[in-house]
Amino acid sequence: MIEPDVIRQIRELTARGWGSKRIAAELGVARNTVRRYLRGGAAAEAQVRPARRCLDEDGRAEAKQLFTGLAEGNAVVVAGELVSRGITVSPRTVQRVVADLRRGQRAADVASVRFETDPGYQMQIDFGQKQVRIAGTFVRVHLLVAVLSHSRRLFVKAFLSERQDDWREGIAEAFRHFGGVPRTVLGDNARSLVLGRERETGTVTFHPAYLAFCRDWDVTPRACGPYRARTKGKTESGVKYVKRNGLAGREFESFAALEAHLVRWMAEADQRIHGTTHEVPLVRFERDERHALRPLPSRPLPVREQRLRRRVANDALVDVDTVRYSVPHRLVRDTVDVVVGEREVRIYRGTELVARHERSFEPHARVTDPRHFDGLWRRPAAPTLPEAPLSALEAMGRSLSDYAAAIGEVVS
Secondary structure: OOOHHHHHHHHHHHHHHOOHHHHHHHHHHHHHHHHHHHHHHHOOOOOOOOOOOOOOHHHHHHHHHHOOOOOOOHHHHHHHHHHHOOOOOHHHHHHHHOHHHHHHHHHHOOOOOOOOOOOOOOEEEEEEEEEEEOOOOOEEEEEEEEOOOOOOOOEEEEOOOOOHHHHHHHHHHHHHOOEEEEEEEOOOEEEEEEEEEOOOOOOEEEHHHHHHHHHHHHOEEEEEOOHHHHHHHHHHHHHHHHHHHHHHOEEOOOOHHHHHHHHHHHHHOOOOOOOOOOOHHHHHHHHHHHHEEEEOOOOOOOOOOOOEEEEEEOOOOOEEEOOOOOOHHHHHHOEEEEEEOOEEEEEEOOOOEEHHHHHHHOOOOOOOOHHHOOOOOOOOOOOOOOOOOOHHHHHHHOOOOHHHHHOOOOOO
16 A cells, blocks of 8 residues: 555656656655556555554453453454444454453463472372384383472383383382382373363263272372373473483483483482472482382282283284284284283283293394294204115124124123
């Protein structure tokens, strides 16, 4: 848009014989703008910029009330409601009116109050993922991180998956690492832990297996609110700390080497000065929290009894979290049940136990039993030795043993 005076000058200069390029340079407008107004002739009149529409005080108050109420923070809905009430206004105008409200709402969402717990009261848990180079290959490693909320002592365990059994195994290992059980465990709403939540009452339905595990260890499960991950901010920070400091860009020769590194790194992390408490986590734990933890159960139930259904591949192997275990080759293309325990893997066809292996933690490893492949390959025939030439006596039908038997002597 240009002002009417500029249009008048364009026409006057054109009447004097000036070209569009010279006019544009003289008036400081685009050459195409000059051409457009010249093509329009008398019909090309100055465009009038519409005045910015504003709401009066009553309209502003009504817009703010709708924004915080019926519209639930949506300026477009507010504009539509005002138009239906006879107030002509654009969504952009509403956005300017409610800008302060929206800014305050965002600040309230981000702001949080740090919640400190008593010693031994709470442990926070979470899973994180990171691509780690193991034996020259990048592997997605799942890291369970547990943090004691009072002392900030940290525990981390690496897995190749993130299933229910991995959660339970990792939490039990954390209890053993800390030497006791807190009163509550705060996690997120992962499907492995939480089946659902009532929106109105906030009641959480935990997975039966997870609930049975918590009863066995005498700990109360808790789940943070939906989209409120900062409720368990201590372990959220712990996951970042493990990935950025504990692992960073390090490479490992094997999964066992990764686990050994994490054990050493946890000891180092316990000796650092924590940024919030300004104390060493291990010192704070020994002074305040160790005696507040409940004792470990004397005979806990198995925390891992994962049952998977797999189809046997053509090479007589079944895959469990990138690790392949052998079965008898007669079961190729059959469906089997794989029971993964804490230290052992058992494979069943129906009720028949067909294979038993020690559980491997190395990604892409092959665990085989040579007996499972018996009959699959032909064994090479034993080499036949050439017959020894006959002696002169044997050629006559006699041997030295015949003469020795006759005279009762032993030929040496």
